[in-house]
Amino acid sequence: MTPEFAEAGAPSLPLHVVTPEGLEAAKAALGAEASGWLEATGFKADAGELRLLPDAGGGVVGAVVGKGTERARRRLRFGLAKAVAGLPAGVWRLEGDLTAAERAEAALGWLFTQYRFTRYKAGKERGGARLVCPDGVDAGRMLAMARGEFLTRDLINTPAQDMGPEELESAFMALAARFGARTAAVRGDDLLAQGFPMVHAVGRASPRAPRIMEMRWGEAGPAVTLVGKGVCFDTGGLNLKPSSGMNLMKKDMGGAATVLGLAQMVMEAGLPVRLRVIVPAVENVVAGNALKPKDILTSRKGLTVEVNDTDAEGRLILGDALAWAGEEPCDLMVSMATLTGAARVAVGPDLAPYYTDDAGVAAALEAGAVAGFDPVWRMPFHDAYEPVIEPGIADLDNAPGFGFAGSITAALFLRRFADHPRYVHFDIYGHTPTEAPGRPKGGVGQGARALFLGLPAMLGL
Template structure:
C-alpha cells in the first residue's frame, strides 16, 4: 500500500527539454495530405497496414534498422469526435513510454482538449495494489496551451477521484476531515471543524441527526482562502457511506455508496484548482461529513427535525439523508453574503435515470450563470445539463405536518423536488446546485472505470464570467 497522502499521483507533461517523438494527428478525410509530413515510405506503410484514421487509431512508424521514429494517430470524423470526448487519447495506450509531441493542424481548442485528456489518462488508483505501473507516454505541452492550468485541472480531478475511490474503511468522516485539512494547509487556508454533540450546541441539528448513529462522529468543516475579490461559497455533500439508515438499502444499492461523498470530493477538487491557480476570489468551502448507518439511536422514519434555518422537516425516508445535511450547510452558507453559492451532491437516482452517468445536471435560475456554465462546459470538456427549478412542484415537498418533506411520495421528478428542497435552505439569488453521479461505469478515454469529477472544470472555466474576474 502506498502513502495515504492525497492525491496519490501527480499528472505531468514531458519536460520541455526532453527529446520527443512526433505524433502525427490526421483526420480520416485528410489521409492524402499526410505523405508530405511523414514521407512516401511511411505513407505506404500506413496503406499496407490498413490505417483509416479512425479516432484514436494508431500506427507506429519504423525508421532505418527498425528504430521507432514516430507514430500516427487518427482524429476520425467530426461526428466521431462529438460522440467520444477525449477520443484521440485512446492512442496513448498504444504508444511506448517516453516523450511525444503533437504534429498536425489541430486548433488551439483541440490541442487543449488533447493535452487535458492526455493528463487525465495518467490516473491510476494504486493505493491497494502491489503491482507497479510501467513507464508513461508523456506529452510535450502543445503550443498555445497553458500548461499550469492544465496541470491544476488534472491535479484537482485526481484529488476528487482519489477521495471517492478510497473505501469507507479508510475514508470516513475523520479521514475526510484530514484530507480537507491537508488541502487547506497546502494553500494556507483557514480550516475550522465542528464535531459530534457540539453540532447541536452550534446549530447543526440535521447534520447531527443523520450521523449520530455511527461511532465515527459526524462533523461540519469550513475552509476559507483569499482576502480579496468576489465571494464564492462551495458546499459539498460528504456522506462517507450510506446504508440508507433504517430505510436500509438492498445490497445492490449499497455497493457504490463509498461514492456518496462525491459532492464533497468534487468541491475539494475544484477548490484545489482555484487555489493552485491563484484566482482572485474569497473562497469558502463547507462540507458536512457523516456516515448514515443503523444503530439504536439512528434517525427514524416520521421523525421531525428542526433545521438550522428554523424550518421543520418530516423524515419520510432515512435514505434521503443528503438533503438533510446539506440543508444545515446551505443555511450556514447563507448567513453571510456571497456573490455565488454552489452546492454539489450525489443526491438522487432520478438524475441518473434522466441524463445517465456522463452528464451532471444542474439547477439555476440566473441567466448569466447558465450562459457561463454552458460555455464553461464546452471549454472544460465537462458536460453539464440544466434542469428546472419547477415552482409548480413546490407543494410536493410540503407534507402538512411540518414545513418540508425530505422524501415526498410524488413518484415523479425526484431530482427536481430534491433541488427545490435545497433551494429553501440556500435562499440565494445566485445559487446553482449540481446533482452529480461521481462514477464512470466502464473505461472511457481519460476516464477509467471508477470515480470521476463532474462539473468542476465547467465551473472553473465559467468563474471569470460569473464573478467578473
Template structure:
C-alpha cells in the same frame, strides 16, 4: 486518508521527443503523399480513426507515430478519444504535430494528463507500464490544464477510496492536507458540538455512526468576490433504517462525491491563484444503523428553523446539505454552489455522463454552459419547477425530505435545497460521480463532474 500523488505534468519543453502526428481522415491523403512511411501506413490499414495509432519505424527503432483524430461525429460521441492513442504509446517523450484547433489542442492536452491516471493504492505489487510523457501543444495554457487534471485526480482518488479508509475523519484529513498545501484556514465542528453550534440535521443524520459527524469549513483568499462551495460528504450510505438492498450499497462509497468534487475544484482555484475569496463547506457523515439512528416520521428542526418530516432515512443528503446551505447564506457570499450525489432520479433523466444543474440566474447558466464546452465537462440544465413546490410540503411539518409524489425526484430535491440556500445567485449540481465503464482518460470508478465547467464559468460569474 489517500496519499498525495505527484502533480500531473507535461513532458519538459526542452526534452528530446519523438513526433506524434495527429491526423484527421480528410487530411490523410495529403500526409501520405509527402510521407516516407506511406507504404507502411497503407499496409497497416491506418485510416485516422479516433484514437487509432501506428508506430513509425526508424533506423534506430521507433521514429515517431501517427494518431487519428477521427471524424467530427466520432469526436462528439467520445470525449478524449486521443487518450486511446496516448495509452498505446511506448514510454518516452512525445510532442504533437499536425493542425489542431484551439479547442482540439486543449482537449488533447487534458487527455495527455488524464490518460495516465491509475488508482493503485490497494495493488502496490502490480507494476504498471510507465505512461508516455507528452508535451503540451503549442498555444495551450499548460498551467491551467495541469491544475484541472490535478483537481480531477484528487476527486477520483477520494471517491475511489473505500469507506473503511474514507470516513468523516479521513475526509477531514484530506481537506486539512489541501488547506495546508495552499495556506487556507480550516475549522471543523465535530460530534455533539454540532448541536451547540446549531447544525442539528447534520448531527441527526450522522449520530448513529461511531465515526462522528462533522462540518468542515475551509477559507482561502482575503480579497475579491466571495464564492462558497457546499459539497455533500456522506462517506457511506446504508440508507439508515430505510435500509438499501445490498446491490444498492455497492457504490455508496461514492456518496461523498459532492465533497470530493468541491475539494477538486477548490484545488484548481487555489493552484491557479484566482482573485477571489473561497469558502468550502462539507457536512461529513455516515448514514448507518444503530439504536439512536434517525427514524422514519421523525420531525427535525433545521438550522434555519424550518421543520422537516423524515419520510425516508435514505434521503439524508438533502438534510445535511440544508444546514450547511443555511450557514453559507448567513455568512454572506456573492455566489453559492452546492454539489451532491443526491438522487437516482437524475441518473434516470440524463444517465451517468451528464451532470444536471439548477439555477434561476440566467447569466450563471450561460457562463457555466460555456465553461462546460471549454472544459469538456458535459452538463444539462434542469428547472426549479415551482409547480412542484407543494409536493415537498407534508402538512405536519414545513417540508418533506422524501415526498410520495413518485415523479421528478431530482427536481423536488433541488426545490428542497433552495428553501435553505436563500441566495439569488445559487446553483445546484446533482452529479453521479462515477464512470460505470472504462472510457478514454476516464477509467471505471470515481469521476469529477461539473468542476471544470464551473472553473471556466467563474470569471464571468464573479467578474474576475
C-alpha cells in the same frame, strides 16, 4: 500521483494527428515509406487508432493517430487519449491540423491517462510517454485541473473503511494546510450545541462521529461558497438499501470530493476570490438511535422537515450546511452532491445536471463546460412543484411521494435553505461505470472544470 507535461523544448518525436478525410494527403506528406506502412497495416484514422512509424533499423521515428470522423469526435471525449497507452516511453509532440480546442482536449486527456489508484494494489505503471504542452494551451491551467481531478478520484475511490468522516476531515485539513487556508470544524454532539441538528441526526447512529468542516482562503475579490455532500457511506439508514444499492455507496461523498478538487483548482490557479468551502461529513448507518421515518427535524434555518425516507439523508445535511453558508453574504453559492437516482435516469452517468435561476451563471457554466470538456446539462427549478415538498405536518418533506421529478424536487428542497439569487446546485454521479479514454472505471469529478473555467465570467474577474 502527480500529472505532468514534458519539459518545454525537450527533444521529441512527432505524433501526427490525421482525419479519415485527410488521410491520403497525410500519407503523401509523410513520404513513401510511412505511407506504405500505413497502407499495409490498414490504418483508417479512426478515433484513437495508432500506428508507430519505424525507421530502417526498427526504431520508432514517430507515430500517427486517427482523429476519427466528426461524428466519432462528438461521441468520444478525449479520443486521442486512447492512443497514449500504445506509445513507447519518451517525449512526444502533436503535429497536424488541430484547432485550439482540440489541442487543449488532447493535452488534458493525456494528463488524465496518467491517473492510477494504487493504494491497495500495485497497478499497471503509467506509460513513459510524455507530451510537450501544445502551443497555445495554458499548461498551468491544465495541470491545475488535472491535479484537482486526481484528488477527487482518489477520495471517491477510497473505500469507506478508510474514508469515513474523520478521514475525510483529514483530507480536508491537509488541502487547506497546503494552501494556507483557515479552517474550523464542529464534531459529534457539539453539532447540536452549535446549530447543526440535521447533520447530527443523520450521523448520530455511527460510531464515527458526524461533523461539519469549513475552509476559508483568499483575502480579496468576490466571495464564492462551495458546499459538498460528504456522506462517507450510505446504508439508507432504517429505510435500508438492498445490497445492490450499497455497492457504490463509498462514492456518496462524491460531492465533497468534487468541491475539494475544485477548491484545489481555484487555490492552485490563484484566482482572485474569497473562497469558503463547507463539507458536512457523516455515515448513514443503522443503530438503536438512528433517524426514524416520520421523525420531524428542526433545521438550523428554523424550517421543520418531516423525514419520510431515511435514505434521502443527503439533502438533510446539506440543508444545515447551506443555511450556514447563507448566514454571510457571498457572490456565488454552489452545492455539489451525489443526490438522486432520478438524475441518473434523466441524463445518465456522463452528464452533470445542474440547477440555477441565474441566466448569466448558466451561460458562463455552459461555456466553461465546453472549454473544460466537462459536459453539464441545465435542469429547471420548476416552481410549480414547490407544493410537492410541503407535507402539511411540517414545513418540508425530505422524500415526497410524488413519483416524478425526483431530482427537481430535491433541488427545490435545497433552494429553500440556500435562499440565494446566485445559487447553483449540481446533482452529480461521481463515477465512471465503464472504462473510457482518460477516465478509468471508478471515481470521477463532474462539473468542477465547468465551474472553474466559468468563474471568471460569473464573477467579472
